[in-house]
Amino acid sequence: xxxxxxxxSLHVLTAIxxxxxxxxxxxxxxxxxxxxxxxxxxxxxxxxxxxxGFVIAYHRxxxxxxDSVFLPTTIIPHILPSLHALKQAKRFRLHNGKSGVNKAKxxxxxxxxxxxxxxxxxxxxxxxxxxxxxxxxxxxxxxxxLLRANSYVESPKGKVVLLPRIGDFSKPILRVFYDSLAxxxxxxxxxIAISKRYPDITKSSGYLDLLLNLARKVEQDxxxxxxxxxxxx
Amino acid sequence: xxxxxxxxxxxxxRVNAEIPSAVFVGAAxxxxxLGWAFxxxxxxxxxxxxxxxxxxxxxxxxxxxxxxxxxxxxxxRGIKIDIYKGTLNxxxxxDIASQSVIVYARKNAxxxxxxxxxxxxxxxxxxxxxxxxxxVNAKYSSIDWNYLEGISKDPVECQEIRNVARAFGLLKx
Numbered sequence: 001x002x003x004x005x006x007x008x009s010l011h012v013l014t015a016i017x018x019x020x021x022x023x024x025x026x027x028x029x030x031x032x033x034x035x036x037x038x039x040x041x042x043x044x045x046x047x048x049x050x051x052x053g054f055v056i057a058y059h060r061x062x063x064x065x066x067d068s069v070f071l072p073t074t075i076i077p078h079i080l081p082s083l084h085a086l087k088q089a090k091r092f093r094l095h096n097g098k099s100g101v102n103k104a105k106x107x108x109x110x111x112x113x114x115x116x117x118x119x120x121x122x123x124x125x126x127x128x129x130x131x132x133x134x135x136x137x138x139x140x141x142x143x144x145x146l147l148r149a150n151s152y153v154e155s156p157k158g159k160v161v162l163l164p165r166i167g168d169f170s171k172p173i174l175r176v177f178y179d180s181l182a183x184x185x186x187x188x189x190x191x192i193a194i195s196k197r198y199p200d201i202t203k204s205s206g207y208l209d210l211l212l213n214l215a216r217k218v219e220q221d222x223x224x225x226x227x228x229x230x231x232x233x
Numbered sequence: 234x235x236x237x238x239x240x241x242x243x244x245x246x247r248v249n250a251e252i253p254s255a256v257f258v259g260a261a262x263x264x265x266x267l268g269w270a271f272x273x274x275x276x277x278x279x280x281x282x283x284x285x286x287x288x289x290x291x292x293x294x295x296x297x298x299x300x301x302x303x304x305x306x307x308x309x310r311g312i313k314i315d316i317y318k319g320t321l322n323x324x325x326x327x328d329i330a331s332q333s334v335i336v337y338a339r340k341n342a343x344x345x346x347x348x349x350x351x352x353x354x355x356x357x358x359x360x361x362x363x364x365x366x367x368x369v370n371a372k373y374s375s376i377d378w379n380y381l382e383g384i385s386k387d388p389v390e391c392q393e394i395r396n397v398a399r400a401f402g403l404l405k406x
Contacts, residue, residue, distance in 0.1 A: 023393060060399060062400040118272060184363065186272045
């Protein structure tokens with residue numbers, strides 16, 4: 001099956017997943033070496049990943065990837081809308097340097113929309129502490145104007161994040177689940193916690209759902225035995 | 234409303250008062266190094282400089298309790314606490330304790346946490362790549378690269394941490 005042209009090619013994802021170990025950062029040379037391709041081809045792979053929102057940072061031949069790039073390829077089409085939204089996100093903080101999360105939560109909720117990731121996952125699972133407020137406003141430009149009118153400025157490290165509404169929002173918990181998977185890092189932990197709480201909602205994730213179910217079974221079966229992975233935190 | 238990270242912060246202060254030689258590693262240490270603004274779960278991971286501080290009898294005296302099924306320890310406030318002995322991600326508990334640094338969790342409430350460079354390498358070795366990225370990105374100017382190189386198991390490991398800084402455009406040419 002040919003994937004849509006704006007999706008990452010299956011062979012690129014397969015090459016990455018098969019040949020690159022999961023690390024905090026990579027170099028272009030490593031990517032070329034691992035995939036057995038030339039540096040220009042490796043750069044083309046990287047560009048394709050960047051266009052789809054998998055690249056967190058790239059500078060002078062070094063780059064970091066969201067670990068969602070290593071998820072089963074069957075889940076990738078589900079998380080692409082989230083990745084594209086994250087790629088087009090705008091980050092804000094208050095002009096005085098404060099995060100302004102609480103104020104923004106109030107302002108944006110009144111405007112309308114849906115929160116996702118940290119705060120939404122925390123509301124659903126109560127598991128990890130929230131840090132950044134991610135929000136899909138019903139009216140994106142209106143939300144930007146509202147924040148600016150209330151002393152917010154755009155900042156790359158801002159903790160108020162506006163995301164454009166891309167994809168399906170008909171099932172909010174499922175959307176938070178896919179957003180969490182797409183974000184990667186501690187978002188994956190949120191996704192697992194959401195899946196544990198709402199297995200019926202997240203079962204559409206197919207093979208990933210199977211893995212999570214098996215993990216839960218292993219956890220239940222080994223409870224009381226020595227802790228698995230005790231020294232791997 | 235108090236946030237959960239504020240609760241963790243207070244719990245670190247209490248645990249430090251109860252177990253004076255406790256050194257926080259894991260999420261609590263990451264939180265402390267990042268100015269208490271990061272995502273974590275609520276459990277605590279500690280190593281201790283004085284082993285007798287955490288023998289079972291002592292912990293029971295302090296009203297810590299052990300889940301009889303999972304054998305996991307909980308603080309008197311019900312927070313899960315993992316106490317590591319021996320080695321942790323390639324570092325001896327003794328080295329982690331002796332190299333620890335003081336961070337103020339609250340005014341007049343110092344706690345001991347794993348040294349930044351050791352914490353980065355522990356996270357790196359545990360595969361917690363997002364934590365490594367967060368620590369390097371936020372604390373780049375505080376990292377002692379010579380020290381980090383000295384405690385790395387090989388030059389590749391140190392270079393991998395440098396690559397994180399490079400990707401974020403932090404390394405000076």
